[in-house]
Amino acid sequence: MTPGFIIAALLIFAASIFTVRSSKLVHAVLWLGAMLASTAVLFIQLDAPFLAGIQLLLYVGGVMTLMIFGVMLTKKSGDGELRTESAPALRGLVISLALFGLLAGGIFSMTNGAPALQKPEEVASIAASVLGEHWLAFETLSVLLLAAMVGAILLARKRDAGAPESGKASPR
Template sequence: MNFDFGFAIVAAVIVVSALFVVRAANLIHAVLWLGVTLLGTAALYAQLNAPFLAGVQVLTYVGGVVTLMIFGVMVTRRHDGIDVVAQTEGADRGFIFASALFVVLALVTWKSAPHVPNPAPVASSADIARALLGEYLIGFEVLSLLLLAAIVGAVVLVRRRDPEPAGEPSPAAAAVSEVNP
């Protein structure tokens, strides 16, 4: 049996950074470590002949989700004047549950391993596009509808209740045009 060094390195990076995510006392550090974990996952996809998935993983998770979480942590860092810190309670119980989950997942992986072709089949991004816009078109469109609904919902939530009268320039713009017409 040959040992895959590339996989070992990537897997070690993912596991260690994931541990840092849950153990970091500083929420900002936790979010940035999560970025490392997600990058490691992308590297895993790239190793498994899925470059498209790897690219999308970096673009949406590291570029999008982590950035959003950073904003979320930034605006909620102080609550009623008290700094918010990450506290881990019941780490022993968590360890037991995590170990149990690991055993279950390891069993499932071990039982189903022979059915996975090795090496993984190479799917070009054209194949993925055909599958998404052909066989799975309805699911794809329903998902985009869901995302659209989420965007509209977000806009409704943050909309200002008393909108400025349209057409009038803001005070700052008026001041600028007075000085420099």
């Protein structure tokens, strides 16, 4: 347990709690960004700098940006607070604590509790693995991304888009 790990872990955990609890959606999105960025720091500590870079680029730069757009486009005028009633909150707390207990029990009863560190993966070997051994998964993923893109465009389009619509270039 290095101090770097403890700090990163605390940051990640705290940011995740704020993500799910914060009463303003905008703050929740920003906390999510903080959590993802501190996870990138943890990835660097785990000798996965490539994944850390991708995380910064894709998650913080991409996913979070999309979320920001979602928040801004679905903003009701004059709303602000997201309330959680106490009954579902208690139910959720019990369920997630129970799951955590289960998982923690499993983790602490691992037979090989503390394996030794292995040689870190090189970027080149990741690339060889993605494009070599896992090429089929890679290609399937590209098809999936295409399908998601088409689906997202179809879903987000206005229904009456057949006619030459008025707001073609304007952000809705």
